[in-house]
Amino acid sequence: MYLNLCFLYSVISKLLDPQSAAIVGASPKPGTVGYVLLENLATRFKGRAYPVNPKYDVVELWGRKIKFYKSLLEVEDDIDVAVIATPAPTVPKILEEAGQKGIKAAVVISSGFAEAGNVELENWVKAVAKQYGIRLLGPNCIGVYNAYTNFDTQFLPVERAGRPPPGPIALISQSGAVATAIMDWAARRRLGMGFVVNYGNKADVTEVELLEAFAEDERVKVITMYMEGLKYPGEAKRLLDTVRRIAPKKPIVVYKAGRGSTAAQRAVRSHTAAMAGTYEMYHGLFKQAGAIEASSVREMFDMAKALATQPTPRGPRVLVVTDSGGMGVQAVDALEALGLEVPEVPESIAKELKRELLPFAAVSNPIDVTGSATDEHYKIVLDMLLPTAFFDMALVVTLMQVPGLTKNLAEYIIGAKKYGKPIVAVNFGGSELVQKFEEALEDSGVPTYPTPERAAKALWALYRYSQVRRRL
Template sequence: MEEQRADLQQVKQVDAMVASPLDLLFNPKSVAIVGATPRENSVGGVITKNLLTKFKGKVYLVNPKYDEVNGTKYYKSVLDIQDNVDLAVIAVPAPAVLKVTEESIKKGVRVVIIISGGFSEVGEDGAKLEEELRRVVQNHIRVLGPNCIGVYNAFNGLDTFFLPEDRMGRPRPGPVALISQSGAVAGAILDWAARRNIGVGLAVNYGNKLDISESEILEYFARDNRVKVIVMYMEGLKYPGEGKKLLEVMKEVSSIKPIVVYKAGRTKAATGAVKSHTAALAGNYEIYHAMLRQANVIEADNITDAFDMAKALATQPLPRGNRVLVLTDSGGMGIQAVDALDMRGLQVPELSESLQEILRKQLPPLAVTRNPIDLTGSATDAMYKFVLDTVLPTSYADMALIIALMQIPGLSINLGNYIVEAGRFKKPIVVVSFGGNEYVAKFENNLEENGIPVYHAPHRAAKALWALYEYAKIKGVAKEW
């Protein structure tokens, strides 16, 4: 009976998602591109190519300049399309946006993405135009933007990012969702993630936030089971009093899944740049910092840290405490790891004498067994496996930071399999690997493909473990020793 109730609740949630305008924003069955064009490398041209070649639904091209191009029909107006249109992507000059939006309302389109810039981000005249647009859309249609690059959905091929694929790589489908206040930053992040094989299934840039805000998008991502962790790039809030709503939503969503935020515009010098960028209020960073802390989100110092944390949060179990096993084949790297962990409030406890005695019987005479455990240049795959199997099940380790410099001759690609097998202990594991040869790449790819995050420096791995511990505290599953 309880299972039936749970199933019914799940069906209701799915039905609610299907009926919502935000679901049509990310999962439309049909899209009209207003401002479509065959001109390559133009804004409308890139969006047209993206949707025609990748989107799994119907695509309608709207531009009064064309009747047909390469066998594809063009419509003079969205009103001329006989079928239903779930989503309209508007990429026309700012003065024409109002008319196109009014036509979309008449057509019965429920959501529009306004790519066009030239609104409040450019000054007083643009702000007046944006206010007029607000009056047109109020209670009639939902709007993402204006001044945005829109939505990227790796699961269904919806891609309104107008950056050519040779300039911006598209990430594979994966458990990370990105919400970015800046379009250019969103594009750069996706390109960066694609080059590193990080799965970003959903991404959205909301621009001037005339209607749909980050709060609504957060709530939507909270309901999507494909999303395991949400990364936010944030510059500032646009309207006074907006922070209270965002705080409430973040608190609610972070109780379901982790949110990692990088807040840019922290200094006084950056305040003016934030305002001119997306007409946002940068405000005092300390206020934002306090709000984010109260909202139970994990704050990153930069976008690289944010994704380092997201990789671990998306793949690893939560720890029960802050004790870390550091296992290395390089004493120097081990010392760096201990420094980085200690700076984040994580412990590297010395192992008991009895446990060290067990290790000493199997490890080389020069190996250090206290923790960090240094296998030295004599390390082999079997030694790593032995230490993991011996120490990870004990109360001395809530997590493991493994440093494997594959230049050592005793190590092979098979070490990755032993590390993956250690996942059976249900404790988070991160790996530090450093180098650029093919052998190292194979080792790293094997780990990443099997859900073990790899980092190229100890401090990055330490921050990832810290994020896991922070979220474990937020969820109430971890304690501090």
């Protein structure tokens, strides 16, 4: 099994982490898919890029001369992956050339296959790929974004769709548009995403192979999945077995769209030729396999951010520290609704806190240091309670509008990481101080959320994953 996985990873790595790529359908005409792909790979990709289009010879672009090749067979160098963006009927012939060239991986951007009713054409593509031993991603996909090498087959311009920085999260998405929107969203928030892969119609490579590849990649700490539906008989069991094998080593967070209505299932079929199935089936599959299920894309990344940066807690007991009584109440509501515990502070420690905090501070849990708090009041609470066995994790509300708080508070919260327990922060507002404070926490690995509910769900994910690891 281990040797098989190593071989699989070495082949799939040609798709995810190639050193050279040919762009079939590359174009010098701005505004076309071929132009964006060429710009991505010719100007930012750290590997070698070979444009293929018989209409062009040498074209001056971006201040240099770009040589175009008539076909894949004309390229003298070895090629790891062929990126194909030509009309659907031309794809089988191009794959034949790729096979004759010895290329073992292809990303088929082109649409117009099974999702449009052309099942026979898609089967032809699959047959050619199988004949030559080519691992094929797609068709009808945006392919791969690798933030480490800038191998980027997304065909939307950077100025319209941002690319996130390298980081510990990988995304496997059945939808290209959803993947693009997530990348743009993550880029604006500086959320590190090392890999984004959209597999489209999954004529060959499925989420299972991608899960296995990311399980072996040390740069990936959390795997996220956007799913619409499975496509072939037997896929559910294969996915279940794969997730169950990987989950004890790496968290897998899944958001399943198309949750059961007739209209939703119809939309899934027309999108990627998949079957949505009953949501109850997927829910049971995820729970049994140890995946953590999200109820939205945003929630998926709220949880992934915490799972990528925080240790797993030993238990469900949460310390809540706040400078707003109202936010504290909301935090307790959210935590308890998720099955987490907010235990009272032991009387002996509460008495000591009373001596150290302001006379009107509440010390029962949530601990309300009040709107008159200073940075040091937070430090006192965290240093006194987090090292004890009474609490497993902390939710810290920091409304920076309070006059006694400064940017130094971030250092105190970051310093509390030394106790080895999960810490998440709630930071709400739009001032420069609020933004800089949030950036300091995030850059130091303390996930920050705008509401207590979202922070509570992140802690729930951490506790849920601790249970998964114990069970599996």
